[in-house]
Amino acid sequence: MAQVNGVFEDTLQKNVCDSKVLMVGAGGIGCELLKNLVLSGFKDITIIDLDTIDVSNLNRQFLFQKQHVGKSKSACAKEAALRFAPECKIESLHGSIMKDEYNRDWFKQFRIVLNALDNRQARNHVNRMCLAAQVPLVESGTAGYLGQATVIMKNKFECYECNPKPTQKTFPGCTIRNTPSEPIHCIVWAKHLFNQLFGEADPDQDVSPDTEDPEAAAKSDGDNAGAEEEKKPEGEAKKDGNVERKSTRVWAEENDYNTQKIFSKLFCTDIKYLLTMENLWKNRQDRQPPSPLEWDDLPSSPNVTQASNVTLADQKVWSVAECAKVLDEAITTLKEEAKKGFLEWDKDDLPALNFVTACANIRMYIFNIKQKSRFEVKSMAGNIIPAIATTNAVIAGCIVMEALKILSNQMDRCKTVYLRTQPNARGKILVTERLEPPNPKCIVCRDDPEANVKLNMSTFTLKMFEEKILKGALNMVAPDAELAGKGTILISSDPDDRDEQMLSKPLSDFCQDGAMLSCDDFLQNYNLKVFLWHADSLDDGKEFLVAGDKEKLQPKAEEAAKEEEKKDEDDDEICEIEVDATATNGDRKRPHEEENGASSKKPKLDSAAGDEEVQEVSAPPREVTSADLKRKMEEDDGVVCIE
Numbered sequence: 001m002a003q004v005n006g007v008f009e010d011t012l013q014k015n016v017c018d019s020k021v022l023m024v025g026a027g028g029i030g031c032e033l034l035k036n037l038v039l040s041g042f043k044d045i046t047i048i049d050l051d052t053i054d055v056s057n058l059n060r061q062f063l064f065q066k067q068h069v070g071k072s073k074s075a076c077a078k079e080a081a082l083r084f085a086p087e088c089k090i091e092s093l094h095g096s097i098m099k100d101e102y103n104r105d106w107f108k109q110f111r112i113v114l115n116a117l118d119n120r121q122a123r124n125h126v127n128r129m130c131l132a133a134q135v136p137l138v139e140s141g142t143a144g145y146l147g148q149a150t151v152i153m154k155n156k157f158e159c160y161e162c163n164p165k166p167t168q169k170t171f172p173g174c175t176i177r178n179t180p181s182e183p184i185h186c187i188v189w190a191k192h193l194f195n196q197l198f199g200e201a202d203p204d205q206d207v208s209p210d211t212e213d214p215e216a217a218a219k220s221d222g223d224n225a226g227a228e229e230e231k232k233p234e235g236e237a238k239k240d241g242n243v244e245r246k247s248t249r250v251w252a253e254e255n256d257y258n259t260q261k262i263f264s265k266l267f268c269t270d271i272k273y274l275l276t277m278e279n280l281w282k283n284r285q286d287r288q289p290p291s292p293l294e295w296d297d298l299p300s301s302p303n304v305t306q307a308s309n310v311t312l313a314d315q316k317v318w319s320v321a322e323c324a325k326v327l328d329e330a331i332t333t334l335k336e337e338a339k340k341g342f343l344e345w346d347k348d349d350l351p352a353l354n355f356v357t358a359c360a361n362i363r364m365y366i367f368n369i370k371q372k373s374r375f376e377v378k379s380m381a382g383n384i385i386p387a388i389a390t391t392n393a394v395i396a397g398c399i400v401m402e403a404l405k406i407l408s409n410q411m412d413r414c415k416t417v418y419l420r421t422q423p424n425a426r427g428k429i430l431v432t433e434r435l436e437p438p439n440p441k442c443i444v445c446r447d448d449p450e451a452n453v454k455l456n457m458s459t460f461t462l463k464m465f466e467e468k469i470l471k472g473a474l475n476m477v478a479p480d481a482e483l484a485g486k487g488t489i490l491i492s493s494d495p496d497d498r499d500e501q502m503l504s505k506p507l508s509d510f511c512q513d514g515a516m517l518s519c520d521d522f523l524q525n526y527n528l529k530v531f532l533w534h535a536d537s538l539d540d541g542k543e544f545l546v547a548g549d550k551e552k553l554q555p556k557a558e559e560a561a562k563e564e565e566k567k568d569e570d571d572d573e574i575c576e577i578e579v580d581a582t583a584t585n586g587d588r589k590r591p592h593e594e595e596n597g598a599s600s601k602k603p604k605l606d607s608a609a610g611d612e613e614v615q616e617v618s619a620p621p622r623e624v625t626s627a628d629l630k631r632k633m634e635e636d637d638g639v640v641c642i643e
């Protein structure tokens with residue numbers, strides 16, 4: 001223990017003892033980290049976490065016990081740590097690190113910030129705050145058996161946002177709404193439906209047929225257009241008209257959440273409508289047209305054969321008739337719960353899981369997709385990557401080791417540490433990579449940062465720009481935007497200055513192709529110039545592209561060619577692991593970030609001379625090629641998530 005004199009040299013021991021540190025997150029990594037900090041001799045620690053303790057945390061968040069369920073994580077963690085380190089000064093804060101009271105000056109009081117977070121949004125924010133306050137940040141993450149810790153410092157090392165994170169795996173809206181071909185498409189649809197009916201409805205999660213599907217539209221403009229419009233399903237309104245679109249929820253409420261009516265709309269009327277979009281089904285080898293289902297005539301066996309001895313409810317695949325019964329029960333329960341407020345889909349909430357399992361399975365049947373058991377649906381929908389106590393423990397140890405280097409004024413020795421599941425050529429699973437200097441094109445940490453955004457300026461409204469670009473892609477919390485040169489305020493974070501009518505107008509009403517907006521987030525001390533570039537449409541039906549470098553906005557084919565080149569170069573450098581985890585990972589709304597998510601930056605090992613040289617090919621314990629590794633990983637667990 002460092003508290004025993006002589007373990008650390010005197011200056012370091014004094015620095016450890018005197019430095020005030022901030023720990024963000026008191027969950028899986030946080031519990032381990034707090035224990036490590038106090039046992040290493042840290043005496044002045046502030047802990048912040050917005051969460052309360054859930055019973056499912058207790059298997060690894062060892063500072064908490066059964067009697068703490070429902071209580072604040074940060075307060076309980078403090079209490080537990082003081083029991084074995086009573087001499088420490090620990091302050092616990094229960095709340096979000098993104099609140100305005102935790103501003104730049106507040107961050108400046110800390111010598112080091114240590115992240116033990118579980119989501120990208122908070123990581124982005126803390127990254128910006130530490131850059132603004134010029135405080136070193138030790139960032140960390142784990143996902144299953146994988147983990148990493150790294151150090152971020154303004155003007156010295158890469159920041160958390162220097163490398164754009166791969167966009168999270170999503171499916172094109174028209175696949176989900178019109179032409180599902182995999183079970184996961186139906187599961188994602190069912191989760192969207194859950195949100196539409198009981199949760200906070202998201203316009204991007206529409207579940208009705210997508211009349212704008214480019215595949216369907218291929219031939220239907222022309223004389224048929226009028227007819228198409230006529231046949232639009234209930235709740236649908238003309239896009240260009242002023243008719244207020246009736247939300248699925250309003251529709252369901254008006255019908256008192258009657259299961260039979262919901263069933264008939266979703267699984268009969270809407271499906272019949274899809275069949276009228278002939279281009280989706282004509283001359284297609286890869287898909288069959290769906291079959292609408294009538295409530296009075298429900299199939300009594302599933303479309304898969306299953307062993308007769310399957311007795312566990314979780315493993316049995318339900319027939320459509322069984323699904324309908326389960327659906328009715330689930331709706332009865334959920335509609336009552338929803339009266340108290342928006343529900344959030346939770347795989348561990350049985351009615352919510354039953355709802356999704358039933359709806360997804362009915363849809364799978366309709367689209368001739370092999371049905372799935374509740375157990376399978378749960379793992380696909382729940383995006384389950386197990387949280388593993390030992391991984392958290394290893395990474396929490398690494399965080400403290402990096403913090404100690406910073407406190408010894410040896411920041412140059414800091415590294416990124418990766419914990420991997422397979423040994424490298426030297427038989428090690430804990431490997432390091434040198435820290436890179438900041439990316440000169442980073443849209444966050446460079447001086448006077450700039451971003452380029454490509455979108456359709458005549459359909460993208462100011463409000464969409466605020467939500468999807470500034471808050472979404474650019475991770476601002478409370479953005480303001482002004483048209484450079486003219487001083488026109490387009491978006492204001494001050495509720496009193498907001499003009500909702502103006503916000504609903506398209507960007508093209510205010511500026512032209514190539515326009516520059518000066519955007520800022522006061523709390524993050526972040527100012528960004530955003531250049532807008534118009535495009536009628538983008539590859540893959542994407543709504544927008546954001547890049548620091550304008551060249552990155554080029555068409556996908558060129559980009560892909562470059563990527564390919566890069567890959568070839570990388571291949572002999574490391575054993576790269578690429579597993580398409582889509583099949584088992586659900587819609588991966590937050591891919592591999594479900595718990596203490598790791599950054600998905602591809603591990604690239606330190607090739608400089610050092611204790612972890614990876615170019616070396618001398619007799620490893622067992623020769624493994626990259627191909628072997630890939631295969632092995634795929635066999636082992638379908639949920640590996642480094643890419």
Ligand SMILES: [Zn+2]
Pocket residue numbers: 158159160161162163438439442443444445446
């Ligand atoms: Zn950066």
